[in-house]
Structure formats: C-alpha cells, structure tokens
Amino acid sequence: MALPVYASPLERVWYYAFRVICALVFLFLIAPILIVIPLSFNVEPYFSFTHKMLALDPSGYSLRWYDTLLTFGVNAPDNAPRDGTWWKQVWEQAAWVKAAKNSVWIGFWATILATVLGTTAALGLSRPEMPYRRLITAILLSPMIVPIIIIATGLFFAYSSACLPQGNILATALSPFLSAKGCLANTHLGIIMAHATLGIPFVIITVTATLSGFDQSLIRASASLGANPRTTFFKIIMPLILPGVISGGLFAFVTSFDEVVAVLFIAGPDQQTIPRQMWNGIREAISPAILAIATILVIISICLLSTIELLRRRSERLRGVSPQ
Amino acid sequence: MADVPMAPLQTADGRPLKAALARAQVRAKRRAFLLVLPLLAFVVLTFVIPILTMLERSFDNDGFSANAPATVAWFATHPEGAEIDETAYAALVSDLAAMQKAKTAGAAGTRINYTYPGTISIFKAAARDADKLVPPYKEALVAMDPKWGDPLLWVTMRHAASRLTTDFYMVAMDAKRTPDDGLTRVAPEQRIYVYLFLKTFALSAVITVLALLLSFPIAHLLAILPMRKSNLLMILVLLPFWTSLLVRTSSWIAILQEQGIINDLLAWAHIIPQDDRLPMIYNQTGTIIVMTHILLPFMVLPLYSVMRVIPPSYARAARSLGATSWTTFRRIYLPQTLPGIAAGSLLVFILAVGYYITPALVGGADGQLISNLISFHMNKANWSMAAALAAILLVLVLILYWLYDRLIGIDRLKLG
Numbered sequence: 131m132a133l134p135v136y137a138s139p140l141e142r143v144w145y146y147a148f149r150v151i152c153a154l155v156f157l158f159l160i161a162p163i164l165i166v167i168p169l170s171f172n173v174e175p176y177f178s179f180t181h182k183m184l185a186l187d188p189s190g191y192s193l194r195w196y197d198t199l200l201t202f203g204v205n206a207p208d209n210a211p212r213d214g215t216w217w218k219q220v221w222e223q224a225a226w227v228k229a230a231k232n233s234v235w236i237g238f239w240a241t242i243l244a245t246v247l248g249t250t251a252a253l254g255l256s257r258p259e260m261p262y263r264r265l266i267t268a269i270l271l272s273p274m275i276v277p278i279i280i281i282a283t284g285l286f287f288a289y290s291s292a293c294l295p296q297g298n299i300l301a302t303a304l305s306p307f308l309s310a311k312g313c314l315a316n317t318h319l320g321i322i323m324a325h326a327t328l329g330i331p332f333v334i335i336t337v338t339a340t341l342s343g344f345d346q347s348l349i350r351a352s353a354s355l356g357a358n359p360r361t362t363f364f365k366i367i368m369p370l371i372l373p374g375v376i377s378g379g380l381f382a383f384v385t386s387f388d389e390v391v392a393v394l395f396i397a398g399p400d401q402q403t404i405p406r407q408m409w410n411g412i413r414e415a416i417s418p419a420i421l422a423i424a425t426i427l428v429i430i431s432i433c434l435l436s437t438i439e440l441l442r443r444r445s446e447r448l449r450g451v452s453p454q
Numbered sequence: 455m456a457d458v459p460m461a462p463l464q465t466a467d468g469r470p471l472k473a474a475l476a477r478a479q480v481r482a483k484r485r486a487f488l489l490v491l492p493l494l495a496f497v498v499l500t501f502v503i504p505i506l507t508m509l510e511r512s513f514d515n516d517g518f519s520a521n522a523p524a525t526v527a528w529f530a531t532h533p534e535g536a537e538i539d540e541t542a543y544a545a546l547v548s549d550l551a552a553m554q555k556a557k558t559a560g561a562a563g564t565r566i567n568y569t570y571p572g573t574i575s576i577f578k579a580a581a582r583d584a585d586k587l588v589p590p591y592k593e594a595l596v597a598m599d600p601k602w603g604d605p606l607l608w609v610t611m612r613h614a615a616s617r618l619t620t621d622f623y624m625v626a627m628d629a630k631r632t633p634d635d636g637l638t639r640v641a642p643e644q645r646i647y648v649y650l651f652l653k654t655f656a657l658s659a660v661i662t663v664l665a666l667l668l669s670f671p672i673a674h675l676l677a678i679l680p681m682r683k684s685n686l687l688m689i690l691v692l693l694p695f696w697t698s699l700l701v702r703t704s705s706w707i708a709i710l711q712e713q714g715i716i717n718d719l720l721a722w723a724h725i726i727p728q729d730d731r732l733p734m735i736y737n738q739t740g741t742i743i744v745m746t747h748i749l750l751p752f753m754v755l756p757l758y759s760v761m762r763v764i765p766p767s768y769a770r771a772a773r774s775l776g777a778t779s780w781t782t783f784r785r786i787y788l789p790q791t792l793p794g795i796a797a798g799s800l801l802v803f804i805l806a807v808g809y810y811i812t813p814a815l816v817g818g819a820d821g822q823l824i825s826n827l828i829s830f831h832m833n834k835a836n837w838s839m840a841a842a843l844a845a846i847l848l849v850l851v852l853i854l855y856w857l858y859d860r861l862i863g864i865d866r867l868k869l870g
Contacts, residue, residue: 141779152675155668159750160690162705163697165715169708177708178718247493254489259482266490268855271864273501275855277808279825280844283832284504287511287841327500330493335867388698391810395832408700412707412815421708424701431696435689438696 163428170195170421177418195422199226202419226423229407236318236403237386240325244382247326248333249375253367255334256341267334274331282395285324289315289396309398316398324392329382336381340374340445373445377438384434505848512622512841517565518614521558522549526615534635538608543591550577550584568839569621569631570610576601605633622842647827647843651850654824657742658806662753664746665802666795669753673794676754677761688758695751703815706744710735710816736818744812749805753798760794797862804854808847 133145173192174180182190201208203225210216220227254260255267273281293313294301301312307319314320348370352362390405397406404423411420463471519526524545532542553559563577576599587594595602609631613621624630628645629637639645672691676684694702709715717731726732734740764787772782810825817826824847831840858864 144779148671148675152672155672156687156690158668158747159694162702162709162747163694165709166701166705169705176713177711178713178715243496247496251490251493254486257482257486257489259479260486260490261483264859266494268859268864269502270490270493270497271867272855273497275804275858275864276505276851277810277825277847279808279810279828280505280508280848280851281501283828283840283844284506284508285500286832287507287837288504291507323496323500327497330497384696388700390700405698405700408698408704409811409815412700412704416704416707420704424698424704427698427701431698432693435692435696438692439685439689 166421166424170425195418198419229402229404233403237383239322240386241379241383243326244329244333245379248330249337252334252337271331273327278391282392286395325386329385332381333378336378337374340371373441377441508841512845515838516617517561519617521562524549529612529615547591550581554581609635622838626842658803661745661806662799662803665753673754673757676758691754735816738821740816741813741821749802752801756797757794764790800858
C-alpha cells in the first residue's frame, strides 16, 4: 500500500516508522534462528562471536562441533583413523547418531499412525451426517490444547500401571513391543503412540481444511459412472486431498521430532531422541555442539517449510482456489 | 374440497418413503461415525484414559492406609472426636513394628508428611524402636517425640486412613487442617501453590499482551501487502513455527546469556560496564522473552487471517468523511480485528499457561511456572501431589478451551 498523496507530514513519518517497527519485529522473529548457523562454526567453546569470527578470519571458524556430534559417546581414541571400522563405530555408538536414529524411527511410525487414523477420521468428520461432530472434534483436537506436561504425567501413570501379566496370550504376542514387565513404559511403541496422539490434531486440521473446498458431487459423479466406493476413494478423493494429507503428516512428523516432555517422562535409555539429547546438553554441559545440531535442524525445517508451501500452492491450484 | 385419502408416498419397492429416508439417514450417520471410530478409540486409549488415571491418582494414595491396618481399624471403630486412648497408641505401635519389618515406615510417613510436615523422620525413628517400646505406649511414643501427642497428627492420620482423599487438593490450595478438624490457610510464607498459579496466569497475560503488541503491526503489514510480497514475509513467521523449540531456546541462550551476543554488544558500545552485565536469562525476564518469541506465530496467524478480509474501503470511507487516521484506526479498523485478537490472545494464553520446556530451560529460579512444579513433584515421586496440581491446571485449561470453542470454534483453527 503506497503512501497516499494527501498524507499529512505526521502520517508520512508514521508510514516509515511503521515499516521500521515491522522490520524490527521480523528481526526479532528470525534472528534467533539464523544466529545459530554462524555460531555453530565457532572454534572456541563460546556461545558468542569471537574477534576472529567478526574479522572473518578463517582460523576463527571450524567444524569441530560437528565432529563432536559424531564422536560423542564413541569408544575410540581421538586420533583413530577414520576408516570403515571407525564409521561403523560411529553408526553404532555415537550418542547423537543413536538419538537421530531413534527420532527418525519414532517420528516415522508416529506419522504413519497419525496420518492414517487422522485422515480417515477427517473424512468422517467432514460428512454432513456426522453425529456429535462438535464434541468429537473438540475431543480429537484437545491433545493440542491440553498442556503436554499433563499428557506426559497421565501417560506415565497409565503406562506404568497397566501392564499385561506374564503368560497372557496377548502379552506373549506383543512381547517384542513391550518392556520386560509387559508394560508400555520404556518402549518404542509407547512413545510412538504418545507422539501419534500429539500429531493427530494437526492431521485433522489440515485434512479438514482441504476437504472444506471439496466438491461432494464429484463422489456422486464417480459413483454414477460405475466406480465402487473403493475406486472412488483412491481415484477421486485421495488425489484431491493428498496435499492436505501430506502437510498434515509433515506437521505430525515435526511434532514428534521436536517432542521432549513425553520422552522425558515415559522413555527409557534406549529411546533417547534428538530433543532429549539436546535437553541434556542444555541443562548440563552446554557446548556449541548444541548449536551444530541446531543448525542441522534449522536446515531440515527450512526444507520442510518449502515442501509445505509448495503443497499448499498445488492444493489451491487443484481446488481452483486462486490466490488473490 | 373433498378429502382425498392420500396413500403415504412409497419407494419403488413399496416401503413408506419416510421410513426409508430415516433408515438411509441412520446408515449414513453410522458410516460417518465408523470412519471416526478408530481414531476416537485410539485417542481414548492414549489420551483420555491416561488423563483419567492421573485424576484417579490425585484422589488415591494408600501410603498410610495400606501400611497401618491396626490404626485404620481403630479409626473405623472409634468415631471422629473420640479420645485418642491407649488402645489407639497400642494399635499404632503394632503397625510401626510391622512397618519396620516390611520397610514401609518411610511410605507411611511420607503420606502423613504431605499434610503434617516433618513426620517422615518420626515415623522412621518410631518404627526402628517399636519392638522395644513397653506400655503405656502413649507416654513411650511422646517421650520419643512430642509430635506423637499432637491432636493434629491424629486428625491427619484419620484422614489418611482411607486411601481415597482430597488432601492433595487441600495442599494445592495452600490449606491445612486444624486440630479440631477444620480447615485453615497455611502461613503466608508457605503459600506457594496458589501464588504459583497466580504467577503463571500473570506471566501468561504479560506474554499474551507482548505477543499481541508485536504481532499487530506485522499482521497488518502482511494483510495490506500484495500477495506475492506477503507470502515471502510470511515465511519469516512460519520458519520459527517450524523450527524446533529446543533450537529456538538454545539460540536465545546464546543471545541473552551474560557472555552472549546482546551483552557483548552492549559492553562493546560501553553502554554497560564490561564486568556488570545484564542478567537476561535464567530468570523471569528470560522466560518472558523466549516464550513471547515462541508463541508469536500463534498470534500472527489468526490476526492475519482476520485482517486479510477486512475491506480497505471502510477505512477510506471514514477518511473521506473527515476522520483522522487515528480515529479511523480506533473506530473503524480495530473493532473489525477483534475476532482475530480474541482468537490469537486466547490461543497464546492457553498455550502459555501450560508451558513447560522453556521455563524449565531458561527460567532459572523465579521464572518457573506451574508445569515445572508438576514436573518437580513427579521427579520426587510425589505422584498424588503432581496429579492434583495437574488436575487443577487441566480444569483451568479446559475452561479456557471451552471458551475458545464457544467464541471462535476450535474447528476454525488454521495452521499457516
């Protein structure tokens, strides 16, 4: 919006002042995220820019904190040759690598669970005949609103108290997924279920939003042309809502990938995730290694955000909602 | 006109149309519900049941009742107000002796300790020597510790004698029992829980107001810029939203700490002395700054979606009728943004009230919120106390959630 010709001097001042204020708020929003990137290359174990860094002296920068990510927790001498055995050790022992593997594994299954269940439910919820729609929606979206500490506390009690007794047929069948005592506490399955619950509201919101512009007569058209419900779903509904499903899934993945409180309460030493490891790092010995992992995570979130943005545009194009 | 007897409308196969329609409706309802059912079952299993378990824990503690059967039996046969006679002390001593064998004196003492501080040690000490005590037991116990003769201790034990209790809510409300079984508030310097609830609400309000003040200009700018430009700027809002919470928190530590960027900058510019730096993190200030940053996108997005659809012609009309730009903003623009302000503020407030991670990492001693106290009690294995505090927080959040749903509609929440 350009400055109108009739603007008074005061309004002219305000016009520019307003833009300066906005620039400052945007700086407030984005600076903390971008600042970690240069800081993670600091050669010193400080959280601030050194003189050498400010002078752009190459000796002020290093990759040592990225190296720490690989070596921390590895049972090998510092000067070990970096050959195949060393990399194998890193893959198996390094704390951050283990955490990353856990994060991806838990996030993947939580996303699948949340997306499948959430999409099906969103299809039901957006039908006009759905009974008690408002109440059920409120229940299904509440994991997003209820403080995570309450959910984690509840899960802690539920997981540690409800255990399948030894010798039970169900317990035997599920034994690979349960802890030695037959409980969900300290298991991957327990965390996956918790994270799926946290991700479900996002899937419902994005898929319902995609369905809100969905033309129901397409379903009737497809049926009248002889498609059975299955074919209609996979050939008509699915391609149209897919952008919403994928962005909902990405939201669910990010939720799981970033979640630490439930992990703190219900996970054991075998389920340490990246955020859990960062939590340790921030609370105990804070080192720029945290900033190195932070930089990697920022780059991942930039990639995810770009994907979401592309999907949103595609979805708008498909549904014929043109951006004004 | 003659009455023509009308046959009810029928479907092709001869059923009444009304009944057929009703059946179809029921079937459609059932189909829609069946689609939602798997998720509903899952959420009940992983969310509703755990929270109900937690609520049950807040009322249920058998630390004393399970370990002191004889004393519990004595309370059952002697009504409230009965004199605590030698039989009561004898029952207690026999329980203490049993506790020593089963090593449960600590558990029983801990249960009493919640509502009568300082009892863990006297339970343990008395259990240790219970075998050697000789009648009269009352004198023997009181000789060990005068607290055993305190009527308040016996009132407390009577209440702990049943496993179902509201004691933990009483403690969470900063109340305690009086020797004649009434309720009174604890000493002012011990009123931590109500104070912390109030502080949580006050800090959340401050954060909400700050977020609103910061979001309003940028949401407005995003709304009036052409779509292409505003989409680009929107990325600056969405990137923080998509970035890990712990990343944002740790980068704020880098910025705000005593050897951090802002302090370095201020010291370099000689605004503050080199050795007397501003404490901006690990305190309340840190909690406020970092939480405002983290919750800002939740304010910008609802504001933006409301501002986007406000027609600029109203403001132009007001100007053409002679209103100053301030009047136009106050009387025309601001009222139209109210739904966005309400949605954003309520959402930010709800999220802030239950926040845990950020205060725990950057809050230091005075920047802790109620969630941190819940976690503290969980770490100390004070399950019932943590559950009671969580239950109170849950009720408060659910009231706000209900309000949000009534005013804005939870299904109208949008993400990006």
